Every structure is written in C-alpha cells, then in structure tokens.
Amino acid sequence: MFPIISFEWVWDMSHIVFMGGLWYALSVIGMGMTWCIIKAVVDTCQGNAAGHHH
Amino acid sequence: MKEEGKHGKANKFGMVIDLDKCTGCGSCMVACMSENNVSFKEDESDKRLSITWMKVYRITNGKKFPDAEECFLPRPCMHCEGEHSGHSPCVSVCPATATDYSTQTGIVSQIYTRCFGCRYCMAACPYHARHFNWWDPVWPEGMEKFLSPNVSPRMRGVVEKCSFCFHRYQLAKDKAYMDGRREIREEEYQTACTQACPAGAITFGDLNNKNHKVYKLVKPDNKHHGKPRNPHAFRLLERLKTNPKVYYLSSRDWVRAAGDNYTVEEKRKGITSGSGSGH
Amino acid sequence: MDSALIPKGVKRCPLPKFAIGISAVGAVLLWGVFAMLLCWFKGLNQTNMNDYYGFALWIWADLAVIALGGGAFFTGFLKYVVGKDELKNIINYAVLIGFVCYSSALLILAIDIGQPLRGWFIFWHANVHSMLTEVAFCLSCYFGVLTIEYLPLIFENRQVDKVPFFHNLSHNMHEIMAVFAATGAFLSFFHQGSLGGVAGVLFGRPFAERSGLFIWPWTFFLFTWSAAACGPCFTLLITKMTEAITKKKLVKDNVVDLLAKIAGWMLFTYMVAKIADTVYWAMVTTPENGFAIGEFYSNWFYNYWWLAAELGTGAVAAIILVTRAGRHNKFSFVIALISAVICVCLNRWVMVLQVMAVPVMSFDTWALYYPSWQEVATTILPVAYGIILISISYRYLPIFPQEHELNSVE
Numbered sequence: 210m211f212p213i214i215s216f217e218w219v220w221d222m223s224h225i226v227f228m229g230g231l232w233y234a235l236s237v238i239g240m241g242m243t244w245c246i247i248k249a250v251v252d253t254c255q256g257n258a259a260g261h262h263h
Numbered sequence: 264m265k266e267e268g269k270h271g272k273a274n275k276f277g278m279v280i281d282l283d284k285c286t287g288c289g290s291c292m293v294a295c296m297s298e299n300n301v302s303f304k305e306d307e308s309d310k311r312l313s314i315t316w317m318k319v320y321r322i323t324n325g326k327k328f329p330d331a332e333e334c335f336l337p338r339p340c341m342h343c344e345g346e347h348s349g350h351s352p353c354v355s356v357c358p359a360t361a362t363d364y365s366t367q368t369g370i371v372s373q374i375y376t377r378c379f380g381c382r383y384c385m386a387a388c389p390y391h392a393r394h395f396n397w398w399d400p401v402w403p404e405g406m407e408k409f410l411s412p413n414v415s416p417r418m419r420g421v422v423e424k425c426s427f428c429f430h431r432y433q434l435a436k437d438k439a440y441m442d443g444r445r446e447i448r449e450e451e452y453q454t455a456c457t458q459a460c461p462a463g464a465i466t467f468g469d470l471n472n473k474n475h476k477v478y479k480l481v482k483p484d485n486k487h488h489g490k491p492r493n494p495h496a497f498r499l500l501e502r503l504k505t506n507p508k509v510y511y512l513s514s515r516d517w518v519r520a521a522g523d524n525y526t527v528e529e530k531r532k533g534i535t536s537g538s539g540s541g542h
Numbered sequence: 543m544d545s546a547l548i549p550k551g552v553k554r555c556p557l558p559k560f561a562i563g564i565s566a567v568g569a570v571l572l573w574g575v576f577a578m579l580l581c582w583f584k585g586l587n588q589t590n591m592n593d594y595y596g597f598a599l600w601i602w603a604d605l606a607v608i609a610l611g612g613g614a615f616f617t618g619f620l621k622y623v624v625g626k627d628e629l630k631n632i633i634n635y636a637v638l639i640g641f642v643c644y645s646s647a648l649l650i651l652a653i654d655i656g657q658p659l660r661g662w663f664i665f666w667h668a669n670v671h672s673m674l675t676e677v678a679f680c681l682s683c684y685f686g687v688l689t690i691e692y693l694p695l696i697f698e699n700r701q702v703d704k705v706p707f708f709h710n711l712s713h714n715m716h717e718i719m720a721v722f723a724a725t726g727a728f729l730s731f732f733h734q735g736s737l738g739g740v741a742g743v744l745f746g747r748p749f750a751e752r753s754g755l756f757i758w759p760w761t762f763f764l765f766t767w768s769a770a771a772c773g774p775c776f777t778l779l780i781t782k783m784t785e786a787i788t789k790k791k792l793v794k795d796n797v798v799d800l801l802a803k804i805a806g807w808m809l810f811t812y813m814v815a816k817i818a819d820t821v822y823w824a825m826v827t828t829p830e831n832g833f834a835i836g837e838f839y840s841n842w843f844y845n846y847w848w849l850a851a852e853l854g855t856g857a858v859a860a861i862i863l864v865t866r867a868g869r870h871n872k873f874s875f876v877i878a879l880i881s882a883v884i885c886v887c888l889n890r891w892v893m894v895l896q897v898m899a900v901p902v903m904s905f906d907t908w909a910l911y912y913p914s915w916q917e918v919a920t921t922i923l924p925v926a927y928g929i930i931l932i933s934i935s936y937r938y939l940p941i942f943p944q945e946h947e948l949n950s951v952e
Contacts, residue, residue, distance in 0.1 A: 210665050210666055210667075210668050215666070215667070215668075217360055217667055217668070217669075223670045223671060224670055227670040227675075227676070228668075228670065230732075231679050231683070234683055234725050234728060234729055235683060237721060237725050238683065238686060238687060238690070238722065238725055241690075241718055241721050241722060241725075242690060244714070244718070245711055245714040245715050245718065246711065248710070248714045249707055249710040249711035249713075249714050250707070252706075252710040252714075253706045253707045253710050256706075257710075309592065311592035311593050311594050311595075311909070312592050312593065313593075320905055322905040336905070352744065352745060352746035355671055355672065355743070356672050356673065356674065356740075356743065356744070357669055357672060358664045358668065358669055358672040358674040358675040358678060359660075359663040359664050359666075359667045359668070359669065359675075360667050360668070360669040361663070361667070377660075377663060377667060378656075378657070378660075379655050379656065379657040379658075379660035379661060379663045379664065380586075380655045380656020380657045380660075381654070381655050381656075381664075381674060382596030382597065382656070383596075383597075383672070383674050383740070385593060385596035386596050386597045386744065386747070386897070386898065387744050387746055387747070388746060389746035389747060389902040389903065390746075390903065391593060391594065391903075391906070393593070393596075394593050395586070395591075395593055395596060395656065396656070397585065397586055397587040397591075397592075398585065398587050399585070418657075419585050419656070420585060420586065420655075420656025420657040421656055421657060422656075499903060500746070500902065500903065502830070502831055502832050503745060503746055503748070503831060503902075504745060505745070505746055520904075521904050521905055522904070523832055523904065524748075524831065524832030524833050524902075524904055525832045526829050526832060526833070526834050527834060528829075529832070
C-alpha cells in the first residue's frame with residue numbers, strides 16, 4: 210500500500226496506476242475536508258455566519 | 264530464493280499420476296492428512312466441508328454392464344502456472360497476496376497467517392483444491408502430540424491447500440546446503456502422497472529437469488506452457504488455460520476425455536483427446 | 543415532545559407512534575445483530591456455506607446493495623458534474639439511501655470474512671492485480687465520500703444548525719460538494735466495475751468468465767452500467783414507498799420524471815449491451831472452453847428461467863421508462879421500478895451463486911446450497927438498519943427540500 214514501507218511494493222505500472230489513483234482520490238477528499246474544517250473554524254472565530262445554501 | 268535464482272536454474276516441480284495404476288485405496292489421502300497436520304471433525308459425512316488436500320474422485324464411463332468401467336483420480340492442488348508465469352486462477356485474485364506463485368519452484372504457496380478468509384481463491388479454483396477452515400482445528404485428546412513439527416496447523420477462518428509438501432523441499436535444501444550442494448537430488452524431495460502410494464502411481468519431480476522421471480513420463484513442451492507430448496498424458500481442464508503442473512496418464516480414451524469438457528460438435532468430430540488438443 | 547428537532551414547516555407523526563414503529567423494526571435488527579455476533583464469535587460454521595460455496599448469500603446481498611446504492615453516485619454525477627440542477631430535490635435522499643447501502647455492504651463484508659480482525663490486510667498487503675482489492679479500496683473511499691455528503695444533512699438539523707461551527711462547516715461542504723461528488727463518481731465507476739470484474743476474471747469458471755478490454759472483462763463495464771441504470775430506479779422506488787407510507791408528496795413529478803427518463807435510457811442501452819454480451823458469451827467464449835450454454839442451465843433449479851427473468855425484467859423496465867406514457871402511468875411506472883430492481887438483483891445473484899453451482903470438471907456435480915438462519919438474519923439486518931436510519935433521518939433532517947412547498951401545514 211505504501212511505497213518503500215510495504216515490502217510488497219513494486220515500482221511497476223500496476224502499482225503506480227492503481228495506488229496513484231487511490232492516493233489521488235484520498236488527497237482530494239482529505240484536502241477538501243481540511244479546507245472545509247479550517248474555513249469553518251476561521252469563520253466561526255471571526256463571528257461570520259455563512260449564508261443559507263440552496 | 265533470490266540468490267538461488269541468480270546462481271541456479273529455476274525448478275518447476277510437478278506430479279504425474281498414472282491412473283492405470285491407481286487402485287483408489289486412499290493411501291495418498293491418509294498420508295497427506297497425516298503429513299500436513301490436516302484437522303478433521305467428528306462428523307465428516309458432508310464432503311464439501313471436509314478438508315482434503317488430496318482427494319480421490321471415482322469416475323465412470325457411464326456405460327452399463329458389461330461395458331462399465333471406472334477409474335480413480337487423485338486430485339491434489341494443480342499448482343497452476345497460468346498463461347503467464349504466476350497467473351494462476353487463485354494467485355491472481357487473492358486481494359492480500361496471501362497466496363503466491365514461486366517462479367523458483369513452480370509451487371503455489373498459501374500464507375495462513377496472512378489469509379483473512381475472503382474465499383475468493385476458492386471461487387476461482389475450478390478443481391476445488393482449496394479448503395476453508397470452517398471450524399477451529401481440533402484433534403482427539405493426545406493426538407496433537409503426534410502432529411508434524413514441520414508444518415504449522417491452520418487456524419479457523421483461513422484457506423488451506425496442498426503445498427506439494429513444501430516443508431520437505433525446505434528440509435532437502437537445508438541438507439544440500441550442509442553437504443555443500445546447491446541443487447537437491449530427485450529422491451531428496453518427494454511428497455508424502457508419492458511415497459505412500461502402494462501402486463507407485465504417483466511420480467514427483469522437476470519438470471524442468473530432463474533427467475527426472477516426471478519429465479520422461481510426460482515430456483512437457485515447455486515452449487507451450489508445459490503441454491504433454493506423451494499422447495497418453497493429459498491435464499485437468501487443459502482448455503481453461505490454467506496450465507497445471509499435475510499430469511495424468513491413462514491408456515483409456517474415455518478417461519483422458521473426462522479430463523476436459525467438449526461440445527457436442529467436438530465429440531461428434533472425435534476431438535476428445537486428453538492431450539490438450541481441444542484447442 | 544421532540545418537536546424542537548423536527549424541521550420547520552413540516553408535519554411528523556406523534557413520537558409514541560414513531561417509537562413503536564422503530565421498536566418493531568429494532569427487534570428485527572437485534573435478531574440480525576445476534577446472528578452477526580454468533581458468526582463473529584463462533585465462526586463461519588454458523589452458515590451453510592461450504593468449500594463449493596465459498597461465496598454465497600452474503601456476497602450476493604453485498605453486490606445487490608452496492609448496485610442499488612448506485613443511485614447516489616449517478617444522481618450526484620448528474621447533478622454536480624452534468625449540471626441537472628432539478629435533481630437537487632432528490633439528491634439528499636439518493637445520498638441517504640446510498641449511505642445505508644454502502645454501510646450495509648461494508649458490514650456484510652466484515653461478517654463474511656473468516657478472520658475479521660485481519661480485514662485490514664486487504665489494504666496493507668494489497669495485491670493490486672486483484673479485483674477484490676480495487677473493490678475494497680474504492681468501496682471504503684466512496685463510503686467516506688458518502689459520509690461527507692450525508693454529514694451536511696445532519697448539520698442542517700434545526701438544533702445542530704444553531705451551532706455556528708456546524709452551520710459554517712455545512713455551508714463550506716455544500717460549496718465544494720461538486721468536488722466530492724466527482725471524486726465519488728470516479729471511485730464508484732471503478733468499484734462497481736471491479737465487482738463485475740470479480741466474476742468476469744474467473745477464467746477457471748466458464749460460467750463467469752468474459753472476454754474484455756485490456757485488463758477489464760466486459761462484466762466490469764456492465765456492472766457499472768447496470769448500477770447507474772438500476773440504482774436511480776431504486777432511489778425512485780424508495781421515494782415512492784416513502785410517499786405511500788407518509789401519505790405525502792415529497793418530490794415533484796418533473797424531478798422524478800427526469801431521473802426516471804435518464805435511468806430508463808441507461809437501462810435501455812444496458813440491456814442492448816447485456817444481450818450482446820450474453821450472445822457473444824454463449825456463441826464464442828463458452829464453446830471455446832468446451833461448454834454449451836445449455837449445460838449451465840441444465841439444473842432443476844438453475845434453468846433458462848433465470849436468464850429469461852433477468853433479461854425480461856430489464857427489458858420491461860427499460861421499455862416503460864423510456865416512454866413518456868409509461869412513466870406517467872402510476873401503475874406501469876412502479877412496475878418498471880420494481881422490475882429494474884429485480885433485474886439487477888437477479889444479475890448479481892447469477893454472477894455469484896450460479897457461478898458456484900455450475901460443475902466445471904466433467905465428473906463434478908451441480909452444487910446447490912440453502913442459507914442458514916444466521917445468514918438470513920444477517921442479510922435482513924441491513925434492511926432493518928436501513929429502515930431505521932431512513933425513518934430517523936426523514937423525521938429530523940430536511941431530506942426533501944420540496945416537502946414544505948408540496949405539503950404546506952395550515
């Protein structure tokens with residue numbers, strides 16, 4: 210699962226494409242949520258109430 | 264193993280079972296269970312729950328007396344090589360790399376402590392050579408003292424199968440190393456079923472070594488995935504391209520034909536030879 | 543009693559009545575939990591699975607709920623990526639149903655594996671060549687996405703929304719929901735496909751084996767396609783059932799019609815592809831392996847009726863859903879939704895259980911199996927859990943944006 214750490218890891222096309230796709234998706238989800246949480250903390254501290262969605 | 268690959272020639276261990284000699288006595292099954300610490304239950308009446316690394320099938324030609332014939336067919340794990348090295352039906356699907364194909368020995372291994380029991384390999388194996396530990400392994404009181412110390416017993420919830428008595432290979436390698444040799448001799452590594460067969464129906468050895476009996480018996484065409492050149496030799500389900508390393512010998516046409524599946528059209532045309540000519 | 547938690551402007555049944563209903567379903571849930579604990583503590587000997595049926599009822603249930611939960615990714619894809627904005631009125635429910643389906647699928651997998659405590663090995667010791675690895679990775683990641691999509695709904699509960707942090711977080715999550723939805727669609731494409739690949743790559747099992755494109759057997763694409771077609775049908779069916787139970791209109795007809803029409807065309811094209819695949823498999827792949835397809839359907843239980851039922855229900859649903867008259871007739875519309883759900887469930891059934899049943903070695907025999915009560919109970923468990931989660935969510939969260947408008951309380 211992890212390059213270098215996992216002994217099953219091989220630097221071949223299968224591992225790079227498969228794990229690359231996985232880590233890419235995880236990064237997008239992780240960064241998205243991090244942005245949401247940090248912005249929510251900042252907004253809350255500054256006392257800004259976001260508008261209503263929809 | 265990597266060292267060996269650099270300096271020595273890769274082995275391809277395989278088995279040849281002469282069905283004309285097999286009497287169906289079941290010694291191979293008993294020897295296998297005993298050698299490999301296969302657990303058992305009080306009630307073994309449901310054979311689909313029994314762990315049998317080596318299982319003897321009884322097949323018939325479907326004819327009535329006086330033309331009725333039967334044949335016993337021992338089935339260990341086929342240690343399939345697949346179309347390209349290691350693409351066995353089971354190895355290719357295991358999600359946790361708990362089963363592996365060794366290009367150094369040709370043996371399909373099973374890592375019990377890594378298997379988490381998804382059973383995908385069992386679904387993939389057309390030979391039903393893989394067995395699941397539905398129960399905790401238990402032996403009658405006192406019997407556990409007689410288990411082989413060279414083979415680890417398997418826990419509940421994992422898959423197990425024939426290993427071609429891999430521990431014997433390791434012991435033979437150790438001995439050869441102590442003797443200052445790189446290669447092991449043919450007689451040094453033999454499976455328990457091979458040695459137990461009273462009829463001498465099972466032969467085991469290196470299919471890459473022209474001096475070994477298994478090679479001489481089937482004359483595998485290693486350029487064509489080890490297809491047998493002996494017209495009396497065949498492999499089970501040759502057409503599925505699993506490329507097993509277990510070969511069968513039979514002088515009887517119907518037995519060789521039973522090794523694979525053929526359409527009505529093919530049967531009409533007589534394409535039912537067991538040597539993989541179905542393609 | 544709990545009116546402070548109920549969304550503004552909508553009416554809900556009295557709490558005691560709600561509690562009685564939840565308790566009744568809760569009893570079924572407990573029965574399932576008991577069976578689950580038996581399987582975990584005593585092992586899989588509690589099931590009727592055997593060495594011929596390594597994959598059985600659970601794996602079918604797993605594949606079926608994932609296909610039915612496909613409404614979430616496809617509706618999300620249509621709304622956030624394609625831009626069908628009307629679907630915002632049903633997306634919440636699609637997400638909730640998807641969340642129920644995917645959490646159920648993960649729970650079933652956790653019960654199904656022989657060594658549940660080693661479940662993480664599938665990630666740690668991943669074999670990237672196995673379809674099941676792809677399933678595990680994408681399924682878990684997509685469940686994360688569904689949780690992210692479901693969370694803002696919880697934050698919109700009247701009381702939770704009063705907390706500034708949750709209000710802001712919910713707002714922010716809505717703002718970039720398109721990114722999550724697109725990632726979810728990407729992950730779903732692969733795990734739905736990989737589930738098809740699980741069967742399609744079994745070259746030792748001629749009933750399942752399919753040819754394909756590069757490393758992907760045709761079942762890879764067919765599974766994604768059928769999930770995108772039948773998943774929304776399941777979302778619509780549950781919506782209609784919810785409307786019938788609550789005796790309220792919850793989603794406007796134009797929204798239902800749009801999703802049904804798109805699902806209908808997806809199903810129509812899927813059926814064409816499925817029939818083409820079946821013909822090629824029957825005429826080319828199967829004879830190459832030495833079988834005639836008649837042999838696959840020669841059992842008293844597994845006969846041609848299975849194939850006819852699968853193709854028949856799919857065709858009926860597709861034809862009704864692509865025609866305006868079919869969609870607008872209440873009766874035929876519901877028939878179409880039910881047929882689509884049955885079609886995909888039958889497909890998953892044959893691709894799991896019939897694969898195990900068909901003998902491959904010429905001297906082998908058909909293997910039939912019936913599930914134990916523990917298997918049945920653990921399969922019903924997600925249904926009970928789903929009913930409870932949907933009921934609670936419907937009661938306390940603003941799932942249907944049009945509910946207030948369609949049912950104004952005097």
